[in-house]
Amino acid sequence: MDKQLIKSLAQVVGEQYTLADRESLACYGYDSTPELESRPGVVVLPGNQEEIGKVLALCHGAGVRVTPRGSGTNLSGGSISFDGGVILQTSRLNRIIEIDEENLTATVEPGVVTSALHREVEAKGLFYPPDPGSMNISTMGGNVAENSGGLRGLKYGVTADYVMGLKTFLADGELLKTGGKVVKDVAGYNLNQLLVSSEGTLGVFSEITVKLIPKPQCKKTMLVHFPQLEQAALTVSQIIAARIIPATLEFLDRVTIKCVEDYAHVGLPLDVDAVLLIEVDGHPAVVEEEAAGIRAICERQGCSFFQTAATADEALKLATARRVALSALARLRPTTILEDATVPRSAIAPMVKLIQETARKYDLTIGTFGHAGDGNLHPTCLTDERNRDEIERAHRAFAEIFEATIAMGGTITGEHGVGVAKKKYLPLLVGNAGLRVMRGIKGALDPNGILNPGKIF
Amino acid sequence: MEFVKLINCMRCGMCLPQCPTYKETFLETASPRGRVALVRKFEEGELEVSEKLLEYLSLCLDCQACASACPCGVNAGELVAEFRCERKSEQGLGTMESLVLRKLLPHPDRLEAATAPLRLYQASGLQKTVRALGLLKMFPSSLQRMEGLLPALPKAPLRQTIEEVTPARGTEKGTVGFFLGCVMSLIFSEASLATVALLSAVGYRVITPKTQKCCGAPNMLGHDMDGLKDAARFNTDLFNSFEVDTVVTDCGGCGAELKKYGHHLAGDPEAERFSSKIRDISQILAAESETLQTMLKPLPVAVTYHDACHIAHCQGIRSEPRQLLGLIPQLDYRELPEADACCGSAGTYNIEKPEMSDRVLSRKVENIRKTGAQYLVTGNPGCLLQLKKALSEQLPEVKVIHLTELLQMSVDGRY
Numbered sequence: 001m002d003k004q005l006i007k008s009l010a011q012v013v014g015e016q017y018t019l020a021d022r023e024s025l026a027c028y029g030y031d032s033t034p035e036l037e038s039r040p041g042v043v044v045l046p047g048n049q050e051e052i053g054k055v056l057a058l059c060h061g062a063g064v065r066v067t068p069r070g071s072g073t074n075l076s077g078g079s080i081s082f083d084g085g086v087i088l089q090t091s092r093l094n095r096i097i098e099i100d101e102e103n104l105t106a107t108v109e110p111g112v113v114t115s116a117l118h119r120e121v122e123a124k125g126l127f128y129p130p131d132p133g134s135m136n137i138s139t140m141g142g143n144v145a146e147n148s149g150g151l152r153g154l155k156y157g158v159t160a161d162y163v164m165g166l167k168t169f170l171a172d173g174e175l176l177k178t179g180g181k182v183v184k185d186v187a188g189y190n191l192n193q194l195l196v197s198s199e200g201t202l203g204v205f206s207e208i209t210v211k212l213i214p215k216p217q218c219k220k221t222m223l224v225h226f227p228q229l230e231q232a233a234l235t236v237s238q239i240i241a242a243r244i245i246p247a248t249l250e251f252l253d254r255v256t257i258k259c260v261e262d263y264a265h266v267g268l269p270l271d272v273d274a275v276l277l278i279e280v281d282g283h284p285a286v287v288e289e290e291a292a293g294i295r296a297i298c299e300r301q302g303c304s305f306f307q308t309a310a311t312a313d314e315a316l317k318l319a320t321a322r323r324v325a326l327s328a329l330a331r332l333r334p335t336t337i338l339e340d341a342t343v344p345r346s347a348i349a350p351m352v353k354l355i356q357e358t359a360r361k362y363d364l365t366i367g368t369f370g371h372a373g374d375g376n377l378h379p380t381c382l383t384d385e386r387n388r389d390e391i392e393r394a395h396r397a398f399a400e401i402f403e404a405t406i407a408m409g410g411t412i413t414g415e416h417g418v419g420v421a422k423k424k425y426l427p428l429l430v431g432n433a434g435l436r437v438m439r440g441i442k443g444a445l446d447p448n449g450i451l452n453p454g455k456i457f
Numbered sequence: 458m459e460f461v462k463l464i465n466c467m468r469c470g471m472c473l474p475q476c477p478t479y480k481e482t483f484l485e486t487a488s489p490r491g492r493v494a495l496v497r498k499f500e501e502g503e504l505e506v507s508e509k510l511l512e513y514l515s516l517c518l519d520c521q522a523c524a525s526a527c528p529c530g531v532n533a534g535e536l537v538a539e540f541r542c543e544r545k546s547e548q549g550l551g552t553m554e555s556l557v558l559r560k561l562l563p564h565p566d567r568l569e570a571a572t573a574p575l576r577l578y579q580a581s582g583l584q585k586t587v588r589a590l591g592l593l594k595m596f597p598s599s600l601q602r603m604e605g606l607l608p609a610l611p612k613a614p615l616r617q618t619i620e621e622v623t624p625a626r627g628t629e630k631g632t633v634g635f636f637l638g639c640v641m642s643l644i645f646s647e648a649s650l651a652t653v654a655l656l657s658a659v660g661y662r663v664i665t666p667k668t669q670k671c672c673g674a675p676n677m678l679g680h681d682m683d684g685l686k687d688a689a690r691f692n693t694d695l696f697n698s699f700e701v702d703t704v705v706t707d708c709g710g711c712g713a714e715l716k717k718y719g720h721h722l723a724g725d726p727e728a729e730r731f732s733s734k735i736r737d738i739s740q741i742l743a744a745e746s747e748t749l750q751t752m753l754k755p756l757p758v759a760v761t762y763h764d765a766c767h768i769a770h771c772q773g774i775r776s777e778p779r780q781l782l783g784l785i786p787q788l789d790y791r792e793l794p795e796a797d798a799c800c801g802s803a804g805t806y807n808i809e810k811p812e813m814s815d816r817v818l819s820r821k822v823e824n825i826r827k828t829g830a831q832y833l834v835t836g837n838p839g840c841l842l843q844l845k846k847a848l849s850e851q852l853p854e855v856k857v858i859h860l861t862e863l864l865q866m867s868v869d870g871r872y
Contacts, residue, residue, distance in 0.1 A: 019484070023509045026498050027485040032469050045483060072485065073470040091483035111483075113474065137474045327528035334464045336529075385464060 001041030001084065005062050009044050009086070012054045017045040017092070028087050031072040031079040032134075033421055034337050035385060040067070040081035045089045049109070049167070049206040052088070056204065057173030059086055060450055067452045068200040070111065070139030075338060076419025078146065078199050082454050088204060090141050096120055097207065103181045104212045105164060110141025110205045114148075117210075127215040129156035132415065133326065141205045147197035149415035154373030155245045155281075156213075158415070160196045165209035168195055168202075171446040181209060194441065199417050200452035202445045219247065219281035220291045221315035224298045225272045225305035229253070232274035233349035235301045236372050239278075240345065242297060244290045248279035249373030250322045253352055255359075256329060256367040256380075260321050263328035268321060272304060276372065277322045279315075325369045326380070332365070333382040337394055341405040342376040342414030354404050355379045362393040376414035403428065418456045426457055458539055463497040466490065466531045472523035477799045477817045478516050486513040489523035489533030496540045506544060514541065516813060518806050520766035520799035525773075538677065545680035558681045562639070562671045563688060569614045572643055576610045599808050606807070606842050608644060615646035616667060623653050623663040630660035633741070634701040634734075636692070636715060638708030639671050640838035648841075648859035652707040652738050655861055658752060658868065659745040663705075666695055673721075674714040678804040682721075689718040693731040704731070707738040707861055709767035709837030710804075716772060737768060738861055739836060743777035746784060754870035755787040760863065761830035762790075763821070763844065764797035765837030778836060778860055785867045791828040795820070802843035818843065822851050833857045 001020065010018040019025070020042045029039040041064075046052050059066045065085030072079050081087050093109035099121055100106070106121055106128065114135040121128050131150035132138055138148065144166070149158040165179035178191040195202055226232040236249060252260065252275040261268045268275060276298075280290040291308060298306050309315035330336040343351045352368055355377070359366035370377040379401060381394045402412045402425045412418070412425040427435060435457055442449070472489040473479050479488040486495070492514060498504040517537045524532040550558065561567050578584050584604075616637055633656060641649045656663050673688030692715070696704050706712045712735055719729035742749055760782060768774045775797070782790050801807055801817035825833055825848070833844060833855050845857045866872055 019486075021509050023495060023504060023507065023513055024484075024486050026504060027488075027491040027494050030468055030494065032467070034467065071470050071473055072468075089483070115474075134470065137470045330467055330529045331465075334461055336467045 002062065002064070005058065005064060006042050008058050009042060009055060012058065013044045013046050013051050017047065019043040028069075028072075029080065031069070031074040031077065033075055033077040033080070033419070034335055035391070036077040036080055036420065038080055038082045039084065040087040041084040043087040043089060045092050047092050049093065052090070052093075052204050052206050053169045053173040053175060055086070055088055056169050056171060060172045060448065063448065063450065065450050065453050066204075068141070068145065068204045070142035071113070071134075071137045073134040073138050074142065074146065074419060075340070075416040076413065076421040078417050078419035078452070078455055079142075080420075082420065085453075090139060090204070093206070099124060099126070099212070100181065101126070105181050105209050106212055107165075107207060107209045108140050109207060110139060110144075112140045114138050114140060114143055121212055122215055125215050126212040128162065128210060128212055130159045130162060140208050140210075144196055144205055144208055145198060145200050146415070146417040149371070149374075149376060151248050151250060151371060153371055153376065154249055155247045160193060162210040163192050163196050163208065164211050166192055166195055166205055167207035169204045169206055171203070171448065171451050175206070176203065179209070197417070199419060199455050201442060201455055202451065204451075216247070216281035218284050218287055219279050219315075220287050221309040221318050222278045222291065222294060223305075223307045223318040223321070224276045224278065224303045225269060226274045226276070226301070227272050227304050228302075229273040229352055230349050231301045231303065232276055232372070233352075235276065235298055235303070236348060237346060238297045238301070239294055240373075242293055244280070244293055246278050246290075246294070246373060247281045248277060249371070250277040251275070251348070251370060251372035251377075252321060252325055253356070253368040255365065256325050256369045257321075259328040259332060259367055260325055263331060264320060264324050266317075266320050269304070275321060277319060322369070325367075329367045329380050329382055333384050335383045335385040335391075337381040337383065337398070339379050339381075339398060339401070340376060340414045340416045341379060341401055341410065341412065342374070343405055343408045343410030345373065345375045347408040347410065348372055348375060348377070351377060351405070351408060351410070355401055358397045358400050362397040364390070364394055364397055366397070374414075375410065420455060423455075423457065458496070458500060458536070458543065460500060462531065462536060463493055463500060465529045466493045466497075466533075467529055468494075469528060471528055472526045472533060475522040475526040477518060477520065477522070477801070477820075478813060480820075481813065481816045487516050489517075492517055492537050493531060493533050496536055499540070511544075516810065518766075518799050518801070518803040518817070520803060521770035522766065522797065522799065525770045525797070538680070542677075542680040542682050546682060550679070550681055554679050554681065558676050558679045558684045562675055563684070563691075565616055565639070565670060568639060568671070569617065569643065572610070572614075575607065576612075579607075579610055598811070602808050602811060606846050608842065608845050610644060611646040615642040615649050618646075619650070619653065619665050621665055621667055623657050623665070625660050625662045626657050627660055629662055631703075632662040632664060632701050634696050634699055634704040635663050635665040636669060636672070636696070636704055636706040636708075636711055636735075637665055638706060638711040638838060640842075641708050645838050645841060645859060648862045649707055651859070651861040651865035652705070655738075655742060655749070655864055655868070656705060659742065659748045664699055664701065666699070669695055672711040672714045674710050674804070677714065686721055689721050689728060693718055693722070693725075693728045696734070697727055697731055702734060703736055703741065704734045705736050705738055705741055707836065707859065709737065709765040709772070710839060712737045713767040713771035737772060737774050737777070737836065739768075739774060739777040739781060742864070743780050746780065749781075749864075750784050753785050753864070753867045756785045756863070756867045756872050757787040757789070758832055758872055759789040759791055759828070759830045760832045760834055761793040761825065761828040762796060763793060763800065763825075763833055763835040763840060765835050765840045766797070766799050766803070767839075768836050769797040778834070781860065781864060782834065785864070788867075791830050793828055794824045800840050800843050802839040804839065807843055818847055822847055825855060826852055830855060832863060834860050834863050836860050
């Protein structure tokens with residue numbers, strides 16, 4: 001990395017927030033993606049919005065590549081700089097600028113942690129639904145860049161459904177304002193939605209305005225066991241067919257159930273194929289009615305166990321199995337490959353079966369849990385990075401799983417992004433036309449290709 | 458170091474929001490995930506021991522909040538401490554370290570004799586004069602900080618005055634051993650007196666062996682594994698020689714260390730047996746809630762509770778102290794925001810890393826202020842020292858006391 005550029009960057013963000021020593025760079029060579037690592041040339045942490053623009057202008061001028069990063073929890077290698085470029089970490093920009101109770105919006109800086117926003121708006125009786133698994137540390141900037149989902153996706157949608165306005169610094173440091181607080185806005189292209197899930201390749205957000213909704217008055221939590229996978233899958237379809245949209249409709253498969261039970265001893269039986277965690281929320285009367293409807297459907301499908309939480313404490317207890325699923329799996333082996341293959345809801349049962357068969361075929365341990373309601377599954381392969389042969393088998397297995405996902409009308413990534421990890425599968429999904437359009441957009445907004453190069457396509 | 462402990466980290470980042478130094482800096486090098494990466498890269502030969510590497514690792518408070526948050530069971534705090542111990546064993550102890558860790562701490566008599574001048578310093582009024590004249594400015598800042606932390610000392614260390622056997626009051630339920638921590642004995646003897654009184658009141662005969670030694674936690678802080686093992690062997694043999702199934706401590710730091718003897722002396726079944734007997738006082742008293750409750754008189758005061766790292770993160774004890782506070786009639790309990798975040802005391806961290814310690818402490822003080830409590834209760838002497846000093850300066854209306862002292866107040870019906 002050019003010494004003069006480092007000096008200039010330090011003049012913008014301060015010496016203290018310009019990191020170029022070996023040890024610091026070693027700590028910014030990874031995010032949450034297994035197996036991927038590459039050291040950047042320098043790391044900068046701007047302290048205000050203008051500094052983002054200045055950093056980009058400097059890098060644009062010098063032809064140096066920039067990778068934006070929040071807390072580094074990306075699962076597709078999206079926040080790693082693979083060519084010794086600049087890492088631009090937005091964590092210091094962590095102000096909640098405004099919660100507008102008349103327009104029901106919140107305006108935040110990109111470094112605000114998702115759960116911090118949850119706390120602030122919920123204290124005012126409002127609700128920001130997107131709740132990615134990493135919400136206690138993931139940043140709003142990262143959530144918008146990756147279009148993060150979460151457990152509440154089925155009923156409440158994903159980050160994209162809440163983004164109303166953005167301030168984005170473009171590759172050359174110019175500020176672009178899109179959208180705002182108005183619900184209806186058809187002036188020109190919908191650039192907000194273009195920037196959402198752009199994975200840091202089109203610009204760096206400096207301000208984000210999201211829609212808020214009233215906080216649901218109450219919720220009811222249910223835990224259900226099914227001897228057969230098909231029973232669970234049919235239950236999911238029939239709940240939706242009965243015009244009930246649960247806030248949460250989560251699924252654990254047999255491997256995950258065993259791991260959870262070994263780890264947390266929550267009393268799960270080891271002879272069932274599937275466990276569903278279901279939550280309905282809203283007006284108390286509606287919640288009652290929906291919970292009763294769900295119970296009837298589960299029983300009709302032959303569930304072997306059905307429990308409704310009577311208190312908030314009990315609800316927390318019922319949710320434990322799902323909450324600790326990733327921990328329980330991850331503890332088993334050193335390396336955890338967490339994927340997010342997503343299929344239409346109706347294809348859940350064949351998809352889970354296919355994952356299990358593929359695991360057997362390649363002699364792997366893959367536990368599957370996830371958001372059954374929206375078809376977003378997390379097949380999680382437990383392996384050891386030191387065992388190259390097993391890692392190779394894992395890659396081959398996932399290649400088959402992704403191809404099957406596409407064949408079933410699903411997608412290679414429901415919420416983790418393409419980054420570099422899924423790059424090779426993207427052409428299968430979007431085809432030549434898709435790639436041509438994406439490359440065209442990238443070229444128009446970032447002609448020199450300095451923003452998070454090598455990601456997506 | 459077991460390499461697999463390092464690669465178990467899946468870099469999910471769940472530890473970051475729990476780490477006090479990450480929350481202050483937003484730097485990956487100041488996060489548990491970053492520290493594990495640094496140690497791993499050293500083990501892999503990608504980084505060597507450099508000033509920067511040691512500087513980054515030394516910023517770790519070893520509060521182990523990261524371990525509580527980790528989905529994969531990685532304990533970054535412990536890994537960093539282990540790394541630093543290994544480097545230390547290559548270098549050997551310095552003269553001063555060797556004097557304190559080997560010649561002073563393992564000998565309670567010498568330790569007590571060494572603190573006698575401090576008692577004189579306070580009793581003679583010299584401390585007041587020194588403080589009034591600002592004479593401390595002539596000394597290094599670390600000494601000034603140490604002097605500032607020192608609260609009023611009891612007339613004599615508890616180890617000297619306590620009976621070796623305290624009988625149970627009423628029907629005897631059994632006998633327990635009491636591990637009296639050095640700082641508890643030397644400084645917070647009132648609290649440990651209350652501990653023994655409460656144990657006796659709920660029906661336990663209490664044995665407090667006079668020859669017990671420091672638990673060895675300071676050796677761990679000084680990265681002196683050999684000294685730690687000596688302490689572990691001595692205390693294991695001593696307490697195992699009594700016929701007790703339970704050894705109680707009211708010092709979070711001692712409790713955490715004693716529970717690890719089995720690990721430190723791996724393969725020694727006696728050490729494992731000893732470690733399995735260790736209970737924090739809150740665990741024993743919570744199990745005796747029914748008996749205790751009948752003795753408690755109303756205490757109409759607002760109270761909040763600070764989870765000491767050595768109790769919440771290292772021993773996983775969170776509900777018992779709150780359960781006990783809930784037993785006291787008319788007590789107005791207020792949950793402290795970020796209750797289990799480190800107060801910045803962290804062994805000798807507040808002396809060694811004053812700047813970061815103060816930042817971490819400020820956050821704690823602000824959270825205490827928000828509760829409006831009159832009493833801040835905790836269960837570890839390091840936190841008591843740190844918070845007593847900070848609150849006497851910044852929130853003098855809040856009293857800082859040990860859990861057993863508050864319970865004893867309720868038993869006595871005084872406030």
